[in-house]
């Protein structure tokens with residue numbers, strides 16, 4: 001006879017938090033949302049952490065390099081989608097790792113032979129006017145000068161005038177040397193009243209530009225998630241098929257952490273993938289596993305060597321796995337069960353394995369609930385797909401702006417590796433849909449509001465850290481009628 005779970009499979013909306021004592025020091029400004037990303041031993045710190053408990057989904061319509069940069073600036077992490085060629089995924093990772101916070105690899109460069117007409121055309125195309133002049137016009141060759149809009153008079157100078165005749169030559173430039181810190185670079189910018197400081201190596205080759213405006217931007221993002229070399233932290237998805245080629249390429253590109261992208265992580269394919277990474281790289285390369293929805297799945301992945309475990313099957317907004325296959329578990333029940341196993345494992349071994357609740361977050365209070373239930377961070381697709389920075393098209397439908405958002409199991413994504421049954425290289429039936437989500441503007445503007453709500457919830461529960469939230473949260477199951485009571489009711493809404 002089949003095994004029967006006694007508990008009903010429940011989701012976040014079926015629970016509420018009961019306030020715990022709010023101490024005087026429980027203020028949103030005192031709340032730290034720093035959370036572990038990788039497993040660690042009792043008394044030690046994790047090798048990787050997040051400054052805010054948000055990760056963006058391993059999906060074509062969500063996590064590219066642009067969204068990853070915006071999210072890292074806020075303190076979270078993106079896992080670049082793996083349903084693309086190894087080269088293009090590695091290139092996205094490389095783009096992030098090339099950018100040191102505040103140090104930018106120059107995207108637009110000219111040579112001494114470029115004409116004023118070409119400079120103007122380039123300026124109109126890219127929207128800015130500062131261009132390094134390098135020997136061969138690349139971002140990393142010998143720096144010979146700089147051109148800004150102050151070097152020419154568009155209305156008077158002939159368009160065939162060569163850059164070498166109006167640039168500010170290297171001899172008159174103030175530059176920073178390789179190894180200079182961001183603080184030192186900005187001191188030079190302030191001291192010499194510059195807008196841009198080129199950074200060069202000892203052969204006068206251009207390395208980076210530091211912009212005055214970026215320093216101000218950096219000041220506005222105190223939670224930026226950076227590695228030890230002040231580069232943005234980024235994750236990357238891998239599958240259980242081509243890992244022997246994909247993993248080395250992503251590691252070489254500089255990915256800080258990998259995650260197996262699979263709809264069902266309780267599989268021997270997944271174990272094989274994680275074990276491969278650990279055998280090849282030991283603990284140097286971090287890898288998360290998933291998705292699982294119960295203690296057995298969790299312990300299986302931990303045993304394989306997973307650095308964190310992702311939880312959730314069938315709850316994603318674009319997911320139809322439950323309809324198609326009858327597989328899945330309510331997201332709240334899945335998180336509660338896995339957290340229980342994680343806490344027992346911690347007690348027994350002294351090793352804390354972070355848990356990521358993946359999919360099904362509809363409201364900001366669901367993020368708070370997932371954390372309260374013991375998750376260390378959440379992964380979201382729909383939430384991030386709505387923003388300017390997501391890779392998909394913004395359209396106007398029925399007078400409303402929307403963005404496209406499609407599941408990895410949809411015909412459009414054709415990510416058969418995620419739904420791998422070990423046979424064939426095709427998606428025989430869909431497990432995801434192609435959809436629109438309401439357009440919501442800039443990532444940062446939305447994240448700030450979501451975090452404000454989470455911090456406020458934590459204060460109500462007497463918690464200034466996520467670990468304290470895990471301990472102090474008091475959770476109650478609610479009836480269907482209390483769900484109705486929870487929204488505005490019995491009033492005529494304006």
Ligand code: MZP
Nearest residue numbers: 057316317319360381382407408409432
């Ligand atoms: P959501 O934030 O849109 O609710 O859910 C995002 C999560 O759904 C992803 O992180 C992934 O685990 C899952 N997903 C992605 N594609 C599909 C699908 O096509 C899917 N079924 O379930």
